[in-house]
Amino acid sequence: MPEHRSRRDAVRNREAVLAAADALFSRRERPEDVTMADVAAAAGVGKGTLFRAFGDRAGLLRALYEARLVPFREAVESGPRPLGPGTAPRERVLALLDAVLCFKLDNRPLALALEENGNGSPYRAEHYAWWHGLLRAVLEEMPGLAEPGFTAHALLAATRADLVEHLAGQEGLPRERLRAQLAEFTTRVISSAPR
Amino acid sequence: MPEHRSRRDAVRNREAVLAAADALFSRRERPEDVTMADVAAAAGVGKGTLFRAFGDRAGLLRALYEARLVPFREAVESGPRPLGPGTAPRERVLALLDAVLCFKLDNRPLALALEENGNGSPYRAEHYAWWHGLLRAVLEEMPGLAEPGFTAHALLAATRADLVEHLAGQEGLPRERLRAQLAEFTTRVISSAPR
DNA sequence: ATATAATCGGACCCGTGGTCCGTTTTCGAC
DNA sequence: GTCGAAAACGGACCACGGGTCCGATTATAT
Structure with a gap:
């Protein structure tokens, strides 16, 4: 018992x-x-x-966030292409960032509340560590890409909740345009070796 | 009188x-x-x-920030190369982002306090609009670069105060390494046309 | 049924941003 | 120099939100 x-x-x-x-x-x-x-x-x-x-407040936010994140974790860890494992790195990086963006678009207020500094930097949150570790791992599989750690941070920074809110909310940029722009940016980052 | x-x-x-x-x-x-x-x-x-x-508090922060920003504004608007006008776009983009990064490194607590949400998103701050407008203008001069507006946002996002704090502060990444990594990332973003 | 321990819940505390108003200071006019 | 009005001073005061406490309540084991 x-x-x-x-x-x-x-x-x-x-x-x-x-x-x-x-x-x-x-x-x-x-x-x-x-x-x-x-x-x-x-x-x-x-x-x-x-x-x-x-x-405390942060704990509540975290619990809510984690709950909504479950489907994405599963899709990434054991789902089908292009998000799941066994996808070619290039394609998977694009899919991951698109998923992150869509998640934040679909959970704007919550993401905004959680990323708000005051709880402590968002970079200490475990869900960030998870996303970053994952993205970094995929980037490491791509030849000719130095500094996958920083690159992962920089790419994720492009999906920061307040930036998304600014573009989609204040400026009224449509969802699809935003996704396209992020995809284009990402492609540019991973498509060439510098120097 | x-x-x-x-x-x-x-x-x-x-x-x-x-x-x-x-x-x-x-x-x-x-x-x-x-x-x-x-x-x-x-x-x-x-x-x-x-x-x-x-x-209010935000007003004080803004005043301090603006004060410390003056030298940079001058260097950018009428200073010598590579920061000043009359520099080739590629080189100037690199110089601008490096300057932003250095500024945040040199003013960590202040930048952190100002970018803190709670005042309202950092994307409404006028200094952000200035930096973004400038960077965007320079990016627009580069051929083969679609979406300069988004690109400017994304590049600036890589210098967010809390990310800088995380990397330089918590992870202890040395200043020069951080600058090098940002430069490498920036180079990659502006060096190739996608598709 | 009863004992026991965990949970409940709202009154309460505390720190912080921001306001108010009687007092003090500046400065132009004479 | 003196005087009066207008502006600035400053600290007591307020509102409000996160977080705590403890007597009342309720689930569970026997």
Whole structure:
């Protein structure tokens, strides 16, 4: 028999909070004015419960982000081409960056909230480490490409949530145009050896 | 004759605040725990004065940033090669990005504080618009480079303050190596036509 | 049914950006 | 030099959001 599973009300409340937060961050434009108290209220739960379940605001954001990221992780780690393994490096790099971009487009407020400094730099987040490690590994398989580590950082920087928000939101650049431009940029980066 | 110059004490205090803030942001590691009250105290001034002079925290940051940026603006607008006008596009793009990187390296805490979301996205800041417009203009002179606007954004994204901080600070990458890697990346971006 | 331990939840605390207004300083006019 | 108005000063004060605490509540084992 298991030591102690979580209590029913605990898991129920955790779910409720995740759902409520998900909804709130999707609806509200400005992620920074979704307050913890708002989330608690929307979930029909006290602030204490909220903080016990997720530690702090960053923890809640991380939990939400990770949850939405699951399909992408699976697609990348064991899915079909072009995102999955066993794809030629060039094609996979393009697919990865496109996936990252699409993910941020589809989760704008959440990505924005999470990348916000104040939690600590986004570069310490584990999901960033994962993406960076993956991209770096694929880049390493490409001949004639020095500094795959930096290149991975630089390419990912082109998909920063606030840049995406600026281009897609403020400037109204359509999704497809943005994807095309990123693809073109990426292609240029990986298509030639310098010097 | 001009109606009313600023009063002596006003300009004196403004200077004092700028100097104090400059010192504080340079010394303290974490820009976010330099508080407005700290700045006021260090300048020997009340908070009221501070806020009347700069509006809000972002205003103070902006003023400091602009002040430190002056030499670069001059070097770019009327200085000698390779930064100044009249330089071949390829070389000037490299020089511009290197200058941006060096600037952020030399003003890490300040750049970090200013790029912090919470003030509003860094992409609305006028200094960003200036850098972007300039870089874009130079890129437009290069044949075979589609989408200079996006390219400019993407290249500048590689010099984001928090990325620089991560690489130079946490990972301890030496200045020269970082500059070399950015130069290599930039070269790759501008050296080939895709497709 | 009862004991026990975990969870609940909202009152509370604290730090920070930002405001307010009585007091002080500057500066032109005489 | 003196005087009065207008501007600036500065620190007490406010609002608000993240995070904590602890008495009340509720799930679970026996």
